[in-house]
Amino acid sequence: MFVRLSAAIAALSILGSAALAQGAKPTDPQIAHIAYTAGVIDIAAAKQAIEKAGNKDVKAFAQDMVRDHEAVNKQALDLVKKLNVTPEDNDTSKALSKQATEKLAELAKLKGAEYDKAYLANEVAYHKAVNGALETQLIPSASNAELKSLLQTGLKIFQGHQQHAEQVAAKLK
Amino acid sequence: MRPGRYRLAMAALLFSMMAVPAQAATIQIATTDLVFAPAEVSAKVGDTIEWINTDVFVHTATARNGDFDVNMPPKKTVTSVLTKAGTVEYYCRYHPNMKAVLTITP
Numbered sequence A: 001m002f003v004r005l006s007a008a009i010a011a012l013s014i015l016g017s018a019a020l021a022q023g024a025k026p027t028d029p030q031i032a033h034i035a036y037t038a039g040v041i042d043i044a045a046a047k048q049a050i051e052k053a054g055n056k057d058v059k060a061f062a063q064d065m066v067r068d069h070e071a072v073n074k075q076a077l078d079l080v081k082k083l084n085v086t087p088e089d090n091d092t093s094k095a096l097s098k099q100a101t102e103k104l105a106e107l108a109k110l111k112g113a114e115y116d117k118a119y120l121a122n123e124v125a126y127h128k129a130v131n132g133a134l135e136t137q138l139i140p141s142a143s144n145a146e147l148k149s150l151l152q153t154g155l156k157i158f159q160g161h162q163q164h165a166e167q168v169a170a171k172l173k
Numbered sequence B: 001m002r003p004g005r006y007r008l009a010m011a012a013l014l015f016s017m018m019a020v021p022a023q024a025a026t027i028q029i030a031t032t033d034l035v036f037a038p039a040e041v042s043a044k045v046g047d048t049i050e051w052i053n054t055d056v057f058v059h060t061a062t063a064r065n066g067d068f069d070v071n072m073p074p075k076k077t078v079t080s081v082l083t084k085a086g087t088v089e090y091y092c093r094y095h096p097n098m099k100a101v102l103t104i105t106p
C-alpha cells in the first residue's frame, strides 16, 4: 500500500511540477511526446514483467499492456505524421523517463511473488497518475481536435488497464 | 370426425408449427473507442450477434454469469449465436471499464 501510494504521488508530482516549471500549458508537440513516452514506459515495464513474473495472470496482463500500448503508440505516430508534427522532448517527458528507469531498476531486484505484487502495484499507481495527467492537463491543453480525441481514447485505455491491474492484483492475495 | 381425419389434421398442425419457426435475427453490436454500442440490446434465443470491433485493440464480450466469452480481434467482425435466455451483463476482460447488457428472451 505504501509503495503504491508513494509511487502514485511521485508520478503525479512529477507531471504537476514539470508543468508548473514550464509556467505554461504544454504545446501539442510536447503533449504528443509525453503521451508517447507514457506508453513506452509501460511497454518497458511490461517486457520486464514478461521475463520475470511468476504468476501466469500477471504475465498475461503484461502481454496485454505491450499489445495495447504498442497499438496506441502506433496510432500516435500515424497521427503526428499526418499532422506533420514533430513530438518535442520536454521536462515532463524527461522526468517521467527518469523515474521509470529508477522504478525498473528497483523492480529488477525483486523475485517471484514479491515481484509480481510490486509490478502490479506500480501498474495501478502509474496508470492512475497518467489518467490524472491526461484528464487535468494533457486533454484540456491539446488544441488539435484529432490529438485531443486520440488522448481521450488513450484515457479510456489507461482507465481500463488500471481496473484490469486492480483485478489481477486482487486475485493474487 | 373420423380418426384418420383427426390424425391428418394433427399432422398438418404439427407440420405448420415446425414450418414456421420464430425468425432468428442478426443483431450488430460494435465496439468503437472502447464503448459497446448499443449498450443495451434485446434479443431472442437463436439470434446471431455480429460483434464489430472497429478499434485497433483486442476486446472481449464476456458475460458475468459465464454464458458467453467472445474474443473480438482488432478491426474484425465475429459472430456468436445466443443459446440461453436471461439478462446478461457483459464486459471486456482487457478493459473492464467497457460494460453493456444483453436481454435475451426465450
Ligand SMILES: [Cu+2]
Binding pocket: B057, B058, B059, B060, B092, B093, B094, B095, B098
Ligand atoms: Cu476492451
